Amino acid sequence: xxxxxxxxxxxxxxxxxxxxxxxxxxxxxxxxxxxxxxxxxxxxxxxxxxxxxxxxxxxxxxxxxxxxxxxxxxxxxxxxxxxxxxxxxxxxxxxxxxxxxxxxxxxxxxxxxxxxxxxxxxxxxxxxxxxxxxxxxxxxxxxxxxxxxxxxxxxxxxxxxxxxxxxxxxxxxxxxxxxxxxxxxxxxxxxxxxxxxxxxxxxxxxxxxxxxxxxxxxxxxxxxxxxxxxxxxxxxxx
Numbered sequence: 001x002x003x004x005x006x007x008x009x010x011x012x013x014x015x016x017x018x019x020x021x022x023x024x025x026x027x028x029x030x031x032x033x034x035x036x037x038x039x040x041x042x043x044x045x046x047x048x049x050x051x052x053x054x055x056x057x058x059x060x061x062x063x064x065x066x067x068x069x070x071x072x073x074x075x076x077x078x079x080x081x082x083x084x085x086x087x088x089x090x091x092x093x094x095x096x097x098x099x100x101x102x103x104x105x106x107x108x109x110x111x112x113x114x115x116x117x118x119x120x121x122x123x124x125x126x127x128x129x130x131x132x133x134x135x136x137x138x139x140x141x142x143x144x145x146x147x148x149x150x151x152x153x154x155x156x157x158x159x160x161x162x163x164x165x166x167x168x169x170x171x172x173x174x175x176x177x178x179x180x181x182x183x184x185x186x187x188x189x190x191x192x193x194x195x196x197x198x199x200x201x202x203x204x205x206x207x208x209x210x211x212x213x214x215x216x217x218x219x220x221x222x223x224x225x226x227x228x229x230x231x232x233x234x235x236x237x238x
Contacts, residue, residue, distance in 0.1 A: 033117035034215040042125035042154065045210060046203050049131045049153040057137075060197040064134045068142055071192050076144050079189040083145050085157060087111040087164050089186060093178040096236050103235050110228035111164060118160040121211055122204075126151035133195055143194035155196045158204025159211070161186035166212045171229040174238070 050056035071079075082089055087107070091099050101108040131153035135141040150156070165183025169176040187204060190196040215221045232238075 031113065031116065033120040034113060034218055034221045035117055035211065036120035037124040040121045040211060040214055042121065042203075042207055043128060046125070046154060046206065049129055049197075049199055049203075052132075052137070056199075057197075060199060061134060061138055061141075063198055064141055064191060064194060065138075067192055068194060071144075075189075075192050078185070079193040080145055082157070082186050082189045083193075085115055085160050087114075087168060090164070090168055090179060090182050093175060093182045094172070094236075098235050099232075104228075104231055106224075106231040107228045110224050111167075113224065114163060114167065115160055117211060117215065118156060118163060118208070122154060122156045122159050122207060123150070125154060125207075126156070129153050131197075131200070134197060135194060141194050145190075145193035145195055148195060152196055153200045154203030154207050155187065155190055155200040156204065157190050158187035158196070158201045159207040162205045162208025163211050166209065167225065170225075171232050172236075172238070 050060065088099070088101065098104075127150075130151045133143075133148065133152045135143045135147065136152075161183045165179050165186075169179040172179065187201050190201060191198065
């Protein structure tokens, strides 16, 4: 079974387990996360990353090194810009000059809380696995984005990019395909930047999808989501 197939198996089992038990949590202050690692334990949901010096690990390193040779200046610029973990990075596919935090304060507050949720769920898993980043694993890697001291697995950027993409596409179903593609690029740019491995990104996509599924049942999330959606569609004239 390939590593990607393992992710698919773990993901299906995870969703089956979550579907039967999604406890509601009390409403939080606006700056607090909608969930955390106590409710969404990624150590139970994800397979461990490839072992150091294993064939799988070295294959992933080879991909990073290949991208390092083939990445274009335009791709590098996009990867650098996508370091910023904000929903406004989707502005190029939204295609509306009114898609700004000044025009959309409820949207800004909602997605700020989404970012806090990603950190609350993902950071403990990163700290547990302590997977080295590509540039920590090999001196051959030349990253082009700011370095991070956190563990490489799972990717927080891929998690929050996936999560933001899912939620934004629910708000703007007319642009679902474009938003989904942009979320995938946001995650892939961590490979381009030389700061993540392929399995980090795959684990992040699973994590983001699971987080969206779980918090979708919480009353405070539903309240904030509907308010942000109404504001977004109203300001964009939809």
